[in-house]
Amino acid sequence: MYLLLVDFNPIKPDAGLIIWTTIIFLLFWGLIGKYAFRPIAEGLKKRANDIQGALDEAKKAKEEMANLKAENDQLLQQAREERAAMLKEAKDTKNQIISEAKDRAKADANNIIADARQEIENLKKGALAEVKSEAGLIALNIAEQVIRKELKGKPEQEAFVNQLVSEISKN
Amino acid sequence: MIPSLLEGQIWMYKIDELYPLQMAHYTYLCGDFKQISVHVRFRIVLRYTLYFLLSTLVIQLQAQVDRDNEHQEKVNHDDADHDHDKQDGHTIDNDSHGNHDGDTSSCNPHHDDHAEFNPGATAFHHISDQNVYNIGWIQIPLPCILYVPGQGFDIFSSGKFNADYHGNGKYAYDGYVLYLGQVRRITDPSFPKGLVELKAHSVFTEVEVIDTKEHDKVYLCYEDKKILCDSKSTLDFGLFGGGLTSFHDLSMTKNVVTMLLIFLLLSWMFLSIARAYKKRDGMAPAGIQGFIEPIFEFIQEDVAKPFLGKSWEKFQPFLMALFFFILALNLFGQIPFLGGSNVTGNLSVTFVLALLAFIVTNLHGNKHYWGHIFNMPGIPGWVKVVVTPVEVMGLFIKPLTLMLRLFGNITAGHMVIVIFVGLIFIFGESGANPGAAWGSSIGSVLLTLFMMAIELLVAFIQAFVFAILTASYIGAAIEEHHDH
Numbered sequence: 171m172y173l174l175l176v177d178f179n180p181i182k183p184d185a186g187l188i189i190w191t192t193i194i195f196l197l198f199w200g201l202i203g204k205y206a207f208r209p210i211a212e213g214l215k216k217r218a219n220d221i222q223g224a225l226d227e228a229k230k231a232k233e234e235m236a237n238l239k240a241e242n243d244q245l246l247q248q249a250r251e252e253r254a255a256m257l258k259e260a261k262d263t264k265n266q267i268i269s270e271a272k273d274r275a276k277a278d279a280n281n282i283i284a285d286a287r288q289e290i291e292n293l294k295k296g297a298l299a300e301v302k303s304e305a306g307l308i309a310l311n312i313a314e315q316v317i318r319k320e321l322k323g324k325p326e327q328e329a330f331v332n333q334l335v336s337e338i339s340k341n
Numbered sequence: 342m343i344p345s346l347l348e349g350q351i352w353m354y355k356i357d358e359l360y361p362l363q364m365a366h367y368t369y370l371c372g373d374f375k376q377i378s379v380h381v382r383f384r385i386v387l388r389y390t391l392y393f394l395l396s397t398l399v400i401q402l403q404a405q406v407d408r409d410n411e412h413q414e415k416v417n418h419d420d421a422d423h424d425h426d427k428q429d430g431h432t433i434d435n436d437s438h439g440n441h442d443g444d445t446s447s448c449n450p451h452h453d454d455h456a457e458f459n460p461g462a463t464a465f466h467h468i469s470d471q472n473v474y475n476i477g478w479i480q481i482p483l484p485c486i487l488y489v490p491g492q493g494f495d496i497f498s499s500g501k502f503n504a505d506y507h508g509n510g511k512y513a514y515d516g517y518v519l520y521l522g523q524v525r526r527i528t529d530p531s532f533p534k535g536l537v538e539l540k541a542h543s544v545f546t547e548v549e550v551i552d553t554k555e556h557d558k559v560y561l562c563y564e565d566k567k568i569l570c571d572s573k574s575t576l577d578f579g580l581f582g583g584g585l586t587s588f589h590d591l592s593m594t595k596n597v598v599t600m601l602l603i604f605l606l607l608s609w610m611f612l613s614i615a616r617a618y619k620k621r622d623g624m625a626p627a628g629i630q631g632f633i634e635p636i637f638e639f640i641q642e643d644v645a646k647p648f649l650g651k652s653w654e655k656f657q658p659f660l661m662a663l664f665f666f667i668l669a670l671n672l673f674g675q676i677p678f679l680g681g682s683n684v685t686g687n688l689s690v691t692f693v694l695a696l697l698a699f700i701v702t703n704l705h706g707n708k709h710y711w712g713h714i715f716n717m718p719g720i721p722g723w724v725k726v727v728v729t730p731v732e733v734m735g736l737f738i739k740p741l742t743l744m745l746r747l748f749g750n751i752t753a754g755h756m757v758i759v760i761f762v763g764l765i766f767i768f769g770e771s772g773a774n775p776g777a778a779w780g781s782s783i784g785s786v787l788l789t790l791f792m793m794a795i796e797l798l799v800a801f802i803q804a805f806v807f808a809i810l811t812a813s814y815i816g817a818a819i820e821e822h823h824d825h
C-alpha cells in the first residue's frame with residue numbers, strides 16, 4: 171500500500187533541478203549555438219550558394235554555348251553567302267572574259283579577212299595589170315610581126331600602128 | 342496440383358539460398374512483401390515473434406524476481422518485528438492504522454506491500470526525479486548536494502545509503518535517509534551523524550489530514566521512536582503538496598545526470614557535424630551529418646525563417662538548442678532498460694525552457710509589440726480596459742502553455758507505459774496468479790510496443806511544437822507592423 175502515498179514529484183518545481191537545467195541549457199545554447207549551430211547554418215548557406223552558383227554558371231555556360239552556336243551559324247551562313255557570291259562573280263568574270271575574247275577574236279578575224287581581201291584585191295589588180303601588159307606585149311609582138319610583114323616601107327601604116335598601141339595602153 | 346506445389350516449394354527454397362535473409366528483412370520492413378517467398382516470410386515472422394517473446398520474458402522475469410525479493414524481505418521483516426515484540430513485550434495492533442496519530446513514543450511501520458498493487462502510484466514513483474540512477478538492479482550513486490539554511494552544505498554520494506532497487510536506503514547518512522529514491526532529512530537533531538544502519542522498511546509514509554486535505558508524511562522508525570523526515574523544499578508554496586521545508590536539495594539527480602549526458606552527446610555530435618562542414622567543404626554530406634542535416638534544415642526553413650523573417654539568424658541557435666535538447670531528452674526517456682529518465686516530463690525542466698522562451702521573446706519585443714499589449718490601436722478606449730488585462734495575461738499564458746504542454750505529453754507517455762507494464766501485476770494479482778501474469782504480459786508488451794511507437798512520434802512532435810511556438814512568439818514580438 172505504501173506506493174499509494176508517493177507524491178507526484180515531477181509537478182513540484184524543484185530549485186535544484188531548475189538551477190541545473192538553467193546551467194546545462196544555457197551552456198548548450200551558448201557553446202553549441204556558437205560552435206556548432208551557426209557554423210552548420212553557415213556551411214549550409216555556403217553550400218546552397220555554391221549550388222546556386224554552379225547552377226547559374228551552368229545556365230550561363232549554356233546560354234554562351236547557344237550564343238556561340240548562333241554566331242557560328244551566322245558566320246557559316248555568311249561564308250556560304252560569300253562563297254556563292256564569289257562563285258557568281260567568278261562565273262560572270264569568266265563569261266565576260268570569254269565573250270571579250272570571242273569579240274576580239276571575231277574582230278581580229280575580220281581584220282585579217284579584210285587585209286586578206288585587200289591583198290587579194292591588190293594582187294588581183296597587179297596580176298591583172300601584169301596580164302594586161304603581158305597581153306599588150308604579146309599583142310604588140312604579134313602586131314609587130316604582123317605589121318613587119320605588111321607595112322614595110324609604108325610610113326602611114328607605121329603611124330597608124332602607133333596610134334593603135336597608144337589607145338591600148340590608155341585602156 | 343500437389344506435385345506442382347512441391348515443385349514450387351523446391352524452387353522457392355533454391356531462391357532462398359540465393360536471396361540473403363538480411364536483404365529479405367530489409368525488403369520485408371519496407372513493406373514489399375511480394376518480393377519475398379512465403380518461406381522467407383515465415384522465417385522473418387518467426388524471428389520477430391521470438392524477439393517479442395524474449396522481451397516479454399525479460400519483463401516477466403524482472404517482475405518475478407522483484408516479487409521474490411519483496412517476499413523474502415517481508416518474511417525477514419516480520420521475523421524481526423516478531424523478535425522485537427517479544428523482547429519489549431510490546432503488543433502491536435496490526436489491524437488498526439489510526440493508532441499512530443499523536444503516538445510518537447511507539448513505532449509501527451505498517452508494511453503491507455503486496456496487499457494491493459496501485460498502478461498510478463507506481464507510475465508516479467517511476468517518473469519521479471531521484472537521487473540514484475536505477476537501471477534494473479544496478480544502482481548508480483549520484484552526488485547529493487544538500488543545503489540546510491543556517492548549517493551550510495552537505496555534499497556526499499548517494500551510494501552511502503546503499504539503496505535497494507526501489508531506491509530505499511539501507512543506511513541513514515548524516516541525518517538523511519533515502520526513501521523511494523529521494524533524499525529526506527531526519528528532523529530529530531539528536532539522530533546520530535555518519536552512517537547508521539536502518540532496519541528494513543523502517544521508513545514509511547502516512548497520510549495525515551490537515552484542514553480536510555490529505556498530506557503524505559514520511560516517518561523513520563528508529564530505536565522505537567517515530568521521527569518525521571522532511572522532503573526537500575519545492576517552490577510550489579504548498580500548491581501541489583510541497584513547499585519550503587528544513588532543507589534544499591541541489592543534488593545532481595537522475596534528471597540532471599541525464600541532461601548532462603545528453604548535453605555531452607549532443608555537443609559531441611554537433612561539433613563533429615560542424616567540423617564536417619569545414620572538412621568536407623564542397624562535398625556531399627555523409628554519415629551523421631547527412632542524418633541530421635534534413636532535420637536541421639527543416640527547423641531552419643520551416644520554423645525559423647517563416648516566423649522570424651529577416652532576423653532568423655539571430656534566433657536560430659536558440660530554436661535549434663530548444664528543439665534538439667527537447668528531442669534528445671524525449672527520445673532518451675523512451676529507451677527501455679536505460680532508466681527511462683522523465684526529464685522533459687518534469688515541470689522544473691519545462692519551466693526553465695519556457696522561462697527562457699519568455700525572456701527571449703520579451704527582451705526583443707519592439708514598440709509595436711508592447712503597443713499592441715498596453716495600447717491596442719484601432720479600438721475605442723473603453724474596450725482597451727478589457728483588452729489590455731487580457732493581453733497582459735496572454736503574455737504569461739503563452740509560456741505557461743509551452744511549459745504545461747511538454748510536461749503533460751511526456752509525463753503522460755511515461756505513465757501510460759508504466760501502467761501497461763503494471764497490467765502484469767494487476768492481472769497477476771501481485772504474484773498470486775502467475776498464469777494470468779504470464780498471459781497478460783503478452784498483451785502488456787503489445788500495448789507497450791504500441792504506446793512506444795506513439796511516444797516516438799510524440800517525442801518529435803512536442804520538440805517541434807515547442808520550437809515552432811517559441812518561434813511564433815518571438816516572431817510576433819519582433820514583427821514590424823504596418824498600417825492597419
